Amino acid sequence: MAKPKTALADVLEKSMIAADTLERKDLIFTYKGTVYPTTLCTAEIFKAMESFEARRDDVILAGFPKSGTNWFGQILSDLIATAAKNNKNETNHHNDVPEEFPYLEIGDPEKYERMKKLPPRRLIRTHMAPQNLPESIFKNKAKILLLLRNPKDLATSYYHFSLVFSPFPSYESWDSFFKDFMAGKVPWGSYFNYLSEWNKYIVSENVMPVSFEEVKEVSLALFDVHIYSFADYEIFQLANHSGVSDWRNLFEEKHNLEMDKMYKEHLAATALGTRLNYDVYCKI
Template sequence: MEKPRKKFMDIIDKALAAASKMDRDELLFSYKGVLYPVTFCSLETFRAMESFEARSDDIILAGYPKSGTNWLGQILNDLSAIYDKKTQNKQNTVDDEELEEFPYLEIGDTEKYERMKKLPSRRVIITHLRPENLPRSIFKNKAKILLLIRNPKDVATSFYYFTSGVSSLPSYETWDDFFVAFMTNKMAWGSYFQYLSEWNKYADAENVMTITYEELKENRVLGVKNIAAFFGISLTETEVQSVVERSSFQSMKKNSQKTHGAFGEVLFRKGNVSDWKNLFSEDQNEKMDKAFEEHMGGTKLGKKLKYEVYCKA
């Protein structure tokens, strides 16, 4: 049974309520050349985040919006709970609700990073940020980073439906309008191709493991085992099966009211592969194929995405 996350849902509800009263052109602001939603992020929070001190045993998940970070977050939280239980890492006196923080590093108030110092190890931290915009302590202290990537056509498709369901992001009258914005660097958290390009510089780092949405869909058992091994968490076969079952789309959608409140209905739409085929025109396919080749052709992450398999009609 999932525990309700009161603070998490309070932040979501307040952000969406504030955004619903704003004009479309007021919803995003720019920081270091990247757009962010004003009701979730702020200049003051970004500046405060620079002082965030990462721990070497932090569990960090990096993924562009709509790449599956909520899905992977479920897996990582379950793995962390198993680790805590085995190592008796958390004392019974810890008040989980009192110490709860919004899991996305860049979302919250300016005092968040001071409060995070009180969180027991191992902290599960999620981010949509590019590596150059993350606190330097993450790399200095060699925290392990799980980098989640997804084929860009499905990212765009999922992002399109997401923008029509949340008030905190500009919505688009048509898919064609959204596609132009997606391809011209007008998305919250910036261009996906630039995101991939910047993270590709870290693809060979020993503290970075890359996993694709598609490979996890193909074999979640193997994916869970590989992720656990990367973070040094030993699992029994029973524990593996428990994590796999709890991270199924059906299970997460069923529990979404408890884990994400009303926001869950927007987050958990389909959870499948190749939905892009229902939206992309021939011209749009050609434009994205060209953009992918220009930014990611021949790169390690580009090859990892198996573009020919998942993105060619």
């Protein structure tokens, strides 16, 4: 018997089918100055999201598209499930509640009512910049794990993904994609603005930045994500197929110069900019 589709697979499949019927110009729309994919997000969803009530024990995994949120989110899901199973004081009733699409801003406007029925500890992913998230996330001090990735690898991964994921506009060339990426005209906007906004929040004890590259190199055992500590870290089986420094296959001198300048002007002097280890991962 075939396994039932997950909420993630179901929503993405429907989104791709809908995207195949649209012209390229209709695949994206702008809401409050940021670009989003039409078949994944809507203005109605964003308005309904304002009513979302975060809990103190929620775990918010925040990361720009192609930062590794799906990969890291699965690891965290396994971590939380294992912890709930081993903790006699914490009962896990997730099997009794229908699965919800893991990204906060994707789905239907009624999802936020359904999410009220999810038992602790809820793991919620998002690509949203902090100023666009529901105020309750910060007011109720939900735990936020901010996933970072060096901008050159992120842009490279984003470009390859846009070629195969129909809800995102595709591009005839790397040059045309790079132009839109640097201008913040790709879904979820500008990565540089995204990091600049999150930099205002990292002084909070509830926000923990984690580098994609560090996780790949050191192992997840170094991060307890403010949740649990384990003696046994066998669940941390890291995938090694997604590379670091793939950007070298696409970036020419003009691309390097433009992104280096953007980083220097917007992020170099910030705490998050330092966490990117730009000179290590983004220099020739």
